[in-house]
Amino acid sequence: MIGNLFEEIIKQNVSADGWNWLAEKVALVNKGVNAAQLNIAFATVPGKTGKKPIEISAMQEKKIDVLLPGFSIRGWTTDRLSRVWLLMNLNSADKDDYIRRIENLFKAAEMNELVALYSSLPLLAYPDAWKFRCTEGIRSNIGTVLEAIMYENPYPSGYLDEPGWNQMVLKAFFTEKNVERITGLDQRANKRLASILCDYAHERWAAHRVVNPQLWRLVGKFIDENNFSDILKLFNSGNPSEKKAAALALSESDFMPAKDLLNQTTNLKNAISEKTLSWNSLVKEMKNFSSN
Amino acid sequence: MSHDPLKREKEVAESFISVDLENIKGMQFFDPHVHMTSRTTDDYQSMADAGIVGLIEPAFWLGQPRSGIDTFRDYYSSLIGWERFRASQFGIKHYCTIGLNSREANNEKLAEEVMELLPLFIYKEGVVGIGEIGFDDQTPAEEKYYRLQLELAKEANLPVQIHTPHRDKKRGTQRSMDIAIEHGLDPYMVIVDHNNEETVQEVLERGFWAAFTIYPFTKMGNERMVEIVKQYGTERIMVNSAADWGISDPLAVPKTASLMKLRGINTEHIRMVTYQNAITAFGQSGQIEEADFTLVKEIDQSKKFAGNTILRGGQQPRIDKSSIIIS
Numbered sequence: 048m049i050g051n052l053f054e055e056i057i058k059q060n061v062s063a064d065g066w067n068w069l070a071e072k073v074a075l076v077n078k079g080v081n082a083a084q085l086n087i088a089f090a091t092v093p094g095k096t097g098k099k100p101i102e103i104s105a106m107q108e109k110k111i112d113v114l115l116p117g118f119s120i121r122g123w124t125t126d127r128l129s130r131v132w133l134l135m136n137l138n139s140a141d142k143d144d145y146i147r148r149i150e151n152l153f154k155a156a157e158m159n160e161l162v163a164l165y166s167s168l169p170l171l172a173y174p175d176a177w178k179f180r181c182t183e184g185i186r187s188n189i190g191t192v193l194e195a196i197m198y199e200n201p202y203p204s205g206y207l208d209e210p211g212w213n214q215m216v217l218k219a220f221f222t223e224k225n226v227e228r229i230t231g232l233d234q235r236a237n238k239r240l241a242s243i244l245c246d247y248a249h250e251r252w253a254a255h256r257v258v259n260p261q262l263w264r265l266v267g268k269f270i271d272e273n274n275f276s277d278i279l280k281l282f283n284s285g286n287p288s289e290k291k292a293a294a295l296a297l298s299e300s301d302f303m304p305a306k307d308l309l310n311q312t313t314n315l316k317n318a319i320s321e322k323t324l325s326w327n328s329l330v331k332e333m334k335n336f337s338s339n
Numbered sequence: 340m341s342h343d344p345l346k347r348e349k350e351v352a353e354s355f356i357s358v359d360l361e362n363i364k365g366m367q368f369f370d371p372h373v374h375m376t377s378r379t380t381d382d383y384q385s386m387a388d389a390g391i392v393g394l395i396e397p398a399f400w401l402g403q404p405r406s407g408i409d410t411f412r413d414y415y416s417s418l419i420g421w422e423r424f425r426a427s428q429f430g431i432k433h434y435c436t437i438g439l440n441s442r443e444a445n446n447e448k449l450a451e452e453v454m455e456l457l458p459l460f461i462y463k464e465g466v467v468g469i470g471e472i473g474f475d476d477q478t479p480a481e482e483k484y485y486r487l488q489l490e491l492a493k494e495a496n497l498p499v500q501i502h503t504p505h506r507d508k509k510r511g512t513q514r515s516m517d518i519a520i521e522h523g524l525d526p527y528m529v530i531v532d533h534n535n536e537e538t539v540q541e542v543l544e545r546g547f548w549a550a551f552t553i554y555p556f557t558k559m560g561n562e563r564m565v566e567i568v569k570q571y572g573t574e575r576i577m578v579n580s581a582a583d584w585g586i587s588d589p590l591a592v593p594k595t596a597s598l599m600k601l602r603g604i605n606t607e608h609i610r611m612v613t614y615q616n617a618i619t620a621f622g623q624s625g626q627i628e629e630a631d632f633t634l635v636k637e638i639d640q641s642k643k644f645a646g647n648t649i650l651r652g653g654q655q656p657r658i659d660k661s662s663i664i665i666s
Contacts (some may be wrong), residue, residue, distance in 0.1 A: 083458065090462040094625065155412065157419035157463045189424040255666075 049114040049170070053132045056103055057096070060125050065096040069129050079138040082148055089133060089152055089160065093126035101125055117230035118169060119199035130163035131170060139172035146176050153180060158189060165195040168202035178206055185215045193222060197229050204231025213240045216265070217247065226261050227330050233264065241269035245277055260292035260333070264326045267299030275304055282308060291329050294319060356601070358590075360389055363597045366610065367632070370394040370592045371617035372471075372500070372532060372550065372579035375422055375433070376401075376414075382582070382589045383429040384657075389593040392632040393432040395621060396422060397471040397500050400440045402584050408452040415460045423465065432635045434627065436470030436500045437461050444484035445476070454487060461495050467621040468492070470500025471532060474511045477504065482518070489522040497624050499529045500550075503538070505557065512538045516545055530620050533558055533581070539567060543575060548620045552581040553591035561595040565602045573611040577620065 058066055072088040101123055120128055139145040153164055165184045168177050184196045197219050212235055219226050244265055248258045270278060282293035294315040297305045309316050318324035368391045375396050396418055405411055418435040426433035437460045439453045469492040474481050492499045504511040519529050526546035534542055534549045542549040552558040580591035596613045618627055
């Protein structure tokens with residue numbers, strides 16, 4: 048159970064007093080308390096548990112990924128994990144009441160509370176009930192809230208419909224997020240999204256702004272006569288990262304002209320088949336380059 | 340001032356001191372009363388540039404009365420959500436006080452609903468007091484909700500930020516203090532705002548904190564403020580801008596510090612009234628961590644990823660305002 052694991056991690060990371068307070072509140076909300084008690088407990092967590100970044104072992108990280116694939120708490124603070132654990136323990140026997148209580152927490156949430164609430168989506172009961180809430184969060188302009196939904200959170204890929212998912216991915220590019228941290232990014236690539244992203248790239252080019260080369264990882268499988276010229280442009284741009292991105296996109300395509308183009312660059316083609324060049328290696332390479 | 344236009348010009352030139360905050364460079368300021376909801380992003384940027392590291396936004400009247408409870412909820416929620424984020428983009432730590440303002444206390448039906456809503460917000464992280472509450476017209480309804488909110492503050496162990504009225508100020512200020520004492524509040528937990536030369540002595544003598552709002556035309560000017568500090572010292576005195584949707588100045592605190600320096604007040608005294616005292620007073624909420632001021636400042640504008648600037652936590656990039664080109 049992921050809840051037990053969280054319990055263990057929280058115990059390791061907060062003071063004895065903080066832990067006792069939290070354990071008591073968790074027992075209370077699990078038994079069923081009035082809304083005001085839940086609201087106050089949820090609001091006052093940071094004062095009791097502190098807000099330090101949590102420390103977690105590699106083994107614990109691995110366990111989390113097994114229990115809930117695509118989910119991670121790396122970089123979280125103690126108050127965020129404690130709030131999520133509190134929510135996981137909220138008595139959910141009465142569905143309507145449970146949903147109303149959590150919705151009310153959203154409505155009056157402070158910035159860090161929003162982060163915890165959106166992080167908890169894949170761990171709450173009645174997962175179908177939070178779809179609208181998730182799309183509302185994607186409309187937020189608060190950077191940390193967006194990141195709570197986008198990064199290592201399996202809820203959006205698991206539950207959002209195609210328009211909702213596409214909106215989130217586009218917004219991630221638009222707000223310059225680290226898109227490689229989106230759970231399910233490649234699995235949920237789709238033709239409609241590829242076309243939206245190509246339009247977006249055109250707008251960026253028209254404005255003489257750069258385009259994140261990772262955009263093309265969502266286009267590769269859908270290369271056709273309409274967007275092939277975009278890949279060609281990328282391939283011939285003279286920027287080595289863009290050329291690699293073009294090659295990676297081409298390698299995912301069954302479109303004949305795409306295969307032909309990839310055959311023109313044997314070294315990149317080989318690097319891809321030998322797995323020395325991948326989207327992940329490209330991301331790393333670009334990051335190293337930029338921090339130098 | 341002289342009626343001779345030439346002479347008058349000379350007099351204006353002599354009394355005019357251009358803004359040059361060079362003499363307070365490196366100092367940190369805390370503005371304990373500023374309504375950022377009504378201000379632009381440019382203000383945040385200039386406040387950060389002038390050394391403001393933290394501020395308190397009291398809940399207030401938005402310029403016209405609200406017609407329903409949901410707009411109150413959304414307003415309070417924006418003070419702890421969106422506005423907090425907006426400030427963090429410029430490296431400024433944003434706190435707030437939550438309360439029902441005196442004007443809207445007069446809509447009793449709505450006021451009742453607001454009283455039910457308040458407990459949902461006052462326990463939140465970064466809420467450093469109940470405020471701004473008190474008297475406007477000094478009506479019975481204002482008194483009723485002022486009293487109820489004092490009780491709420493006591494229950495939550497939070498400081499109180501009192502707005503004192505524009506009209507009949509002296510009596511309104513006295514009455515606010517009398518009632519606070521009557522409810523058993525420790526004057527050290529109460530910040531009486533918008534003081535002037537007429538009110539300050541009694542406020543300080545009775546053990547309350549005295550805040551001064553530097554606000555053109557209607558409240559204090561900062562030259563008067565310099566004289567107040569010279570006369571009363573710095574104990575339990577603080578300066579704020581109360582900048583809002585009116586003609587006001589979000590740089591009032593650093594500008595006042597600069598003027599104090601020009602007029603020979605020592606740096607430690609300036610620090611007390613433009614930074615430390617406010618933090619001490621509102622810090623009694625247990626919600627102010629000075630370490631957070633540097634944490635929120637960890638802006639790394641230089642990190643680039645895929646050719647794009649990464650602004651950690653959504654930090655805003657700077658634009659070059661001296662250029663006619665907007666890209």
